[in-house]
Amino acid sequence: MKFIICESYEELSDLGAKIIAEQLQKKPDSVLGLATGSSPVGMYQQLIKMYQEGKIDFSKACSFNLDEYYPIANEDPNSYNYFMNDNLFNHVNFTEGSTRVPNGSVADPDLECKSYEQAVLDKGGIDLQVLGIGPNGHIGFNEPDDQLFVHTHVTGLEPATIEANARFFESAESVPTKAITMGMGLIMQAKKILLLISGKSKKDVFEQLKNGMVTPQNPASFLLLHPDVTTIVCL
Ligand code: GLP
Numbered sequence: 001m002k003f004i005i006c007e008s009y010e011e012l013s014d015l016g017a018k019i020i021a022e023q024l025q026k027k028p029d030s031v032l033g034l035a036t037g038s039s040p041v042g043m044y045q046q047l048i049k050m051y052q053e054g055k056i057d058f059s060k061a062c063s064f065n066l067d068e069y070y071p072i073a074n075e076d077p078n079s080y081n082y083f084m085n086d087n088l089f090n091h092v093n094f095t096e097g098s099t100r101v102p103n104g105s106v107a108d109p110d111l112e113c114k115s116y117e118q119a120v121l122d123k124g125g126i127d128l129q130v131l132g133i134g135p136n137g138h139i140g141f142n143e144p145d146d147q148l149f150v151h152t153h154v155t156g157l158e159p160a161t162i163e164a165n166a167r168f169f170e171s172a173e174s175v176p177t178k179a180i181t182m183g184m185g186l187i188m189q190a191k192k193i194l195l196l197i198s199g200k201s202k203k204d205v206f207e208q209l210k211n212g213m214v215t216p217q218n219p220a221s222f223l224l225l226h227p228d229v230t231t232i233v234c235l
Helices: 009-026 041-052 080-087 109-122 159-168 184-189 200-211 219-225
Strands: 002-005 031-034 062-065 067-070 128-131 153-156 178-181 192-198 229-234
Touching: 009 041, 009 128, 009 192, 009 229, 041 080, 062 109, 067 080, 109 153, 109 178, 184 219, 192 200, 192 219, 200 219, 219 229
Parallel strands: 002 229, 031 062, 031 128, 128 192, 192 229
Antiparallel strands: 067 178, 153 178
């Protein structure tokens, strides 16, 4: 894992956007794995700016997001579907149908998990996976536990995660208690990973990564086993 320490969130965002732009230059039809949360927002703004300046083209690329709350309507402003439309997809030139976020409004979430995972595999897996990280080390919604899931699955959310995400909702009680998330398998099979660690609440988890120990109690620590992870840090 390569660490790049930044002085500011702007620097983190610029560097992240450059890595995505390089990926699309090298392979215009890249399969991008995208993330929500506050960490990538500045990077998405930077990508929109680059698109408006004609420096980046998403027309041949496709994307899969890591996760979505369950149950939640796609139009709900707190859904990750809405978040991605609002923060990126509505402002750049992905073609219709080339971006996918797990659907939190389906009747059968297990079926959605299977079809989502298969859709990623049918594209040949993810070329560049963007990740944020929870203060407890979760990636996507793979929460600390004795065992971690390999495949896309429905999961319960930890109280700490509900609390961390409550800022986006009216109250902690209105945060959905479940989510659909990619498992560790699709993430670890990505050819390249870009991990964004932003904010003071991530200090402990960052220290744990630097210590170089792998444990399911810190799901992000498995990334230490991946051959091509760039971690951009701004605490
Ligand atoms: C949510 C998402 C994660 C994200 C995390 C960190 O829990 N499911 O994918 O990485 O938030 O969020 P933030 O970047 O706002 O700290």
